[in-house]
Amino acid sequence: MSEEFLPFSRPSISPEAIAEVVECLKSGWITTGPRTKRFEEDLKAYLGAPQVLALTSATAGLHLALLALELKPGDEVITTPLTFAATLNVIVLAGAKPVLVDVDPRTFNMDIARLEAAITPRTRAIMPVHFAGLPVDLDPLYALAQKHKLRVVEDAAHAIGTEYKGKRLGSFGDTQVFSFHPNKNMTTGEGGCIATRDAELAARMALLRFHGMDREAWDRFGKKGSQHYEIVLPGFKYNMLDMQAALGLHQLKALDGFIQRRTELAMRYQKHLAGWKELTLPQAPAYAHRHAWHLYTVLVNSETAGFDRDAFMAKMKEHNIGTGLHYRAVHLYPYYREHYGFKSGDFPHAERIGDSIVSLPLFPAMTDADQERVFRAMADIFGRQA
Ligand SMILES: Cc1ncc(COP(=O)(O)O)c(C=O)c1O
CATH class of the missing domain: 3.90.1150.10 (Aspartate Aminotransferase, domain 1)
Known part of the structure; x- marks a missing residue:
């Protein structure tokens, strides 16, 4: 066969993005630092979100968001069975039980008409998945969340740039997690971010993102920094690298x-x-x-x-x-x-x-x-x- 293999997906990476990654590599600072900070600011502007955390993946983001809710054994989180395994895995890893609601056969998103029947006294959160980039019907979902006092962590891994009734995902609601995996709409190699309007949750997730350390490396190794830090809880290692953010800065523009x-x-x-x-x-x-x-x-x-x-x-x-x-x-x-x-x-x-x-x-x-x-x-x- 003379024709080349046509892949299902391939990232588009501009010469400017490649130059930025090379610049980063030459700069002497390749882990979390100024480019990650700039990328977070750009994401805040694009999403219309007051708080954004850049991370190693969307899986990390979903994990942090659920950990920050401090779920107890026996707590339930409601999601959809038609998703990537990470959506359910993180519920289990955060110590909760996944409860599933079947999808609407037309949209492949969680059927909100079936949601209330799945809510029990142990339900703590709802994790809708915006399948393929099509938004879930969020108005009735948030109405139920409010009625039953539940948190909402939107698995928006597919959905950066998606809009619901004229509003961009990330600009409203509770908490959203986006993926920058290479087959997603924009990429940082691997990567992801969390957007939230809850400053307290964002602060807890920021600690959990980096060892539970009260200051990140960039703040400590700079000219004015001190090498001292405190560990205020046992955290993970989910921080995005500047090498990834270098790519992300240009992907977001495109x-x-x-x-x-x-x-x-x-x-x-x-x-x-x-x-x-x-x-x-x-x-x-x-x-x-x-x-x-x-x-x-x-x-x-x-x-x-x-x-x-x-x-x-x-x-x-x-x-x-x-x-x-x-x-x-x-x-x-x-x-x-x-x-x-x-x-x-x-x-x-x-x-x-x-x-x-x-x-x-x-x-x-x-x-x-x-x-x-x-x-x-x-x-x-x-x-x-x-
Ligand atoms: C619905 C959904 N949730 C979560 C993820 C996890 O994203 P990541 O690969 O960035 O961890 C994916 C990745 O494909 C996904 O499709």
Whole structure:
């Protein structure tokens, strides 16, 4: 096959970003320091958030946010089964029990109509996931959180740049966690951040981010700094490096352009694949929103296609095209079956979606010609006229 492999995702890194990383490497200061501080200021401005903490990953952010809530054994945190395993893992790691609410079969986000039934006297927090960059219906979710006095930690790993009813995620509500993993809408290699409007929570998370130390290295090693510090609690090592922030400063500037191109490509998929009976395409909710299009997912309808999602992914690979699997229903992984008694049939929408979902190639540098290759491969696979 003469054509190069077309990956499902690829980051776009500008010459300016590369130069900034090189500058950082030459500067003599490569761990958390001035570039991380600047990146946090830029994130505050972009998100409209008063408090932002830059971190090694979104997993670290979700972990810190839950730790800072000081959950007790037996406390419950409500989330969705259609997510990356990290969302549930951190609930367990923070000492709480994951309680799941099935997804809306149209949006793949937590079905808010089913949320109240999952709230018990042990519920402490709700962790909605903005799947693929489509915002969860946050107004009724926050109304329930307020009614039952619950915290909300939004897993916004897919959703930097997403808007709900004209407001950017990160600018309102309780606490949001974003990911800068390489396949996300912007990247720092690995990385993430927390946005919150709760100054007390932010202070606790800042301590937990770096050993529980009352001053970070940049403050201690500078000209005016003192080498003394106090440990006020046992913390983690979740601080973002300046090398990562050097990349992030430029990625953030490019983010809206990236989302614009992702949206164009997603709309071309929607148009081209409309009416293909072998597929179910993404559907938009009625409320106003800006989808960040981190992922473009379809469901493979095996009865009409004559083969299943896994076979479709293998056939795409034979056409030299990568796809992604986001996600199988997390409650059916062995740990969650064994420790929480989850079983097939508990969350039928998430299970059906998890068994048939596939992410098609989508990244800002993808050309129209790349996408036409995907269309041709899919027409061939489904035995359609190209
Ligand atoms: C929904 C969701 N939550 C959390 C994460 C964790 O993000 P990170 O890789 O930055 O730790 C991911 C990563 O893919 C994700 O998709």
